Amino acid sequence: xxxxxxxxxxxxxxxxxxxxxxxxxxxxxxxxxxxxxxxxxxxxxxxxxxxxxxxxxxxxxxxxxxxxxxxxxxxxxxxxxxxxxxxxxxxxxxxxxxxxxxxxxxxxxxxxxxxxxxxxxxxxxxxxxxxxxxxxxxxxxxxxxxxxxxxxxxxxxxxxxxxxxxxxxxxxxxxxxxxxxxxxxxxxxxxxxxxxxxxxxxxxxxxxxxxxxxxxxxxxxxxxxxxxxxxxxxxxxxxxxxxxxxxxxxxxxxxxxxxxxxxxxxxxxxxxxxxxxxxxxxxxxxxxxxxxxxxxxxxxxxxxxxxxxxxxxxxxxxx
Numbered sequence: 001x002x003x004x005x006x007x008x009x010x011x012x013x014x015x016x017x018x019x020x021x022x023x024x025x026x027x028x029x030x031x032x033x034x035x036x037x038x039x040x041x042x043x044x045x046x047x048x049x050x051x052x053x054x055x056x057x058x059x060x061x062x063x064x065x066x067x068x069x070x071x072x073x074x075x076x077x078x079x080x081x082x083x084x085x086x087x088x089x090x091x092x093x094x095x096x097x098x099x100x101x102x103x104x105x106x107x108x109x110x111x112x113x114x115x116x117x118x119x120x121x122x123x124x125x126x127x128x129x130x131x132x133x134x135x136x137x138x139x140x141x142x143x144x145x146x147x148x149x150x151x152x153x154x155x156x157x158x159x160x161x162x163x164x165x166x167x168x169x170x171x172x173x174x175x176x177x178x179x180x181x182x183x184x185x186x187x188x189x190x191x192x193x194x195x196x197x198x199x200x201x202x203x204x205x206x207x208x209x210x211x212x213x214x215x216x217x218x219x220x221x222x223x224x225x226x227x228x229x230x231x232x233x234x235x236x237x238x239x240x241x242x243x244x245x246x247x248x249x250x251x252x253x254x255x256x257x258x259x260x261x262x263x264x265x266x267x268x269x270x271x272x273x274x275x276x277x278x279x280x281x282x283x284x285x286x287x288x289x290x291x292x293x294x295x296x297x298x299x300x301x302x303x304x305x306x307x308x309x310x311x312x313x314x315x316x317x318x319x
Contacts, residue, residue, distance in 0.1 A: 022104040022107075022108075022306060023104075024101055024104060024105055026104075026305075026306055026309050026310070027097075027100045027101045027103070027104035027105075027306070028097040028098075028100070028101040029097070029305065029309070030100060030301070030302045030305035030306050030309070031096035031097040031098070031099060031100030031101055031302060032093045032094075032096050032097040033096075033301060033302075033305050034096050034100070034297065034298045034299070034300075034301035034302040034305065035092035035093050035094075035095055035096020035097065035298065036089055036092055036093050036096070037297055037301055038092060038096075038293075038294045038297040038298045038301070039085075039088055039089050039091075039092035039093075039294075040085075040089065041293060041294075041297060042290045042293055042294050042297075043081065043082050043085050043088065044069070044081035044082065045286060045289055045290035045293075046088070046149070046290055047072065047080070047081050047082070047083060047084075047149050048062075048065060048068045048069060048072070048081075048283070048286050049283040049286040049287050049290060050146060050149045050150065050236060050283070051068060051072070051149065051150070051283075052068065052282045052283030052286060053232070053233045053236045053237070053282050053283045054150050054236055054237060054240065054249060054250065055250070055282065056250060056251075056252055056255050056256075056275065057271075057274065057275030057276065057279055058252070059250070059251055059252065061251065065285065065286055065289075069081070075152070075154065076152070076153075076154050077154065079156070080154075083148045083149050083151065083156075084144065084145040084146070084147075084148030084149045086159055087141045087144040087145045087148065087159055088141070088145040088148075090141050091138045091141035091142055091145060094134075094137055094138050094141070095134050095137075095138045096298065096302075098130075098133065098134035098137055098138070099130050099131060099134045099190065100130075100302055102129070102130040102133045102134065103126055103127065103130040103194070106126045106129055106130060107122070107126050110122050110125070110126055119198055119202055120195060120198055120199045120202065121195075122198075123194040123195045123197070123198035123199070124191045124192075124194065124195035125191070126194065127190040127191045127192075127193060127194030127195060128187045128188070128190055128191035129187075130190055130194075131186045131187040131188075131189065131190025131191065132183055132186070132187040132190075134186070135179075135182060135183045135186045135187070136179070136183075139175070139176055139179050139182060140175035140176070142182070142239070143166070143174070143175050143176070143177060143239050144159060144162055144163070144175075146236055146239045146240060147162055147166075147239070147240060147243060147245070147249075148162065150240055150248075150249040150250075151245065151248045151249060152248060152249065153248050165243075165244060165245070166243075169242075169243075169244050170242050170243075174242060177238050177239050177241075177242065178234075178235040178238035178239055178264065180264075181231060181234070181235055181238075181264045182235050184231065185228045185231040185232055185235060188224075188227065188228050188231075189224045189225070189227075189228045190224075192220070192223055192224035192227055192228075193220045193221065193223075193224040193295060194220075196216070196219060196220040196223050196224070197216050197217060197220040197299065200212055200213065200215070200216035200219060200220070201213050201216050204216070217295050217296045217299040217300065218292050218295070218296055220295055220299075221291040221292050221294065221295025221296065222288055222291060222292060224291070224295075225284075225287050225288055225291035226284070226288070229280070229281060229284050229287055230268065230280035230281065232287075233271075233279075233280050233281070233282060233283070234264055234267050234268045234271070234280070235264075237256070237259060237267060237271075238259075238264065238267065240256070241256050241257070241259045241260055242260060258270075268280065
């Protein structure tokens with residue numbers, strides 16, 4: 001056996017499969033690392049996506065992806081592409097650790113108490129529950145990230161300043177604007193991601209189509225993002241409509257204020273009626289560009305981090 005094959009066999013486990021017993025501490029550490037790396041690499045893509053999502057139908061400031069990058073850099077500087085990176089990094093670390101940690105625990109419980117559930121259905125259910133359980137803890141950071149990125153001013157705003165403004169003008173509820181629908185979005189996204197990932201991996205193994213398993217994380221990311229994107233767009237708008245700094249987020253703050261006191265569905269319908277159905281998919285192409293590397297990095301790093309920690313533990317045991 002070649003050294004390459006030996007290394008590949010050593011680091012080729014699917015730790016998300018039903019029946020895998022991944023220690024909680026390992027899952028939390030691996031999830032944290034995968035979340036942080038995924039966020040750092042894809043932050044500029046996220047900035048462009050959110051700017052498109054928040055731009056009203058009659059605004060033409062951000063049109064194409066490349067021109068949006070250039071506009072942001074020209075007007076706000078290169079650092080603007082990483083606006084909100086501090087709360088976002090905290091969010092991704094926390095979300096990654098909670099999502100993968102709870103997934104590992106729920107997966108173990110499911111295998112113990114419901115052994116007859118198919119691996120595919122198990123991944124969908126466990127993935128959805130893992131996403132839901134992680135959402136409440138990370139949501140305030142998501143609101144902060146959106147407001148950081150939405151701010152078009154060149155002056156860099158400190159996180160403490162935004163936190164104080166939200167607390168003073170909106171109260172605690174300001175940190176949870178759109179939370180209920182966000183929970184649905186994240187849970188659905190996690191269910192689709194884990195379900196698709198495991199289904200393709202299992203089919204790849206049983207059918208002998210190796211390339212299908214290699215592309216499973218890519219397909220999982222693209223599919224989950226496409227399905228949940230309209231929900232994500234409405235959620236972004238809800239997160240900023242009550243901000244006292246709304247004039248820094250849009251050229252037409254009055255149009256945003258109309259959304260106030262409207263529920264999620266009312267905002268979605270108003271967007272579709274006044275801006276067209278396409279408004280619900282603004283930034284989708286950028287989201288797909290971001291989703292693929294984010295999901296690939298997240299899943300790949302998680303799997304390999306678990307492998308490394310497990311083999312280090314085995315090596316220490318043998319010493």
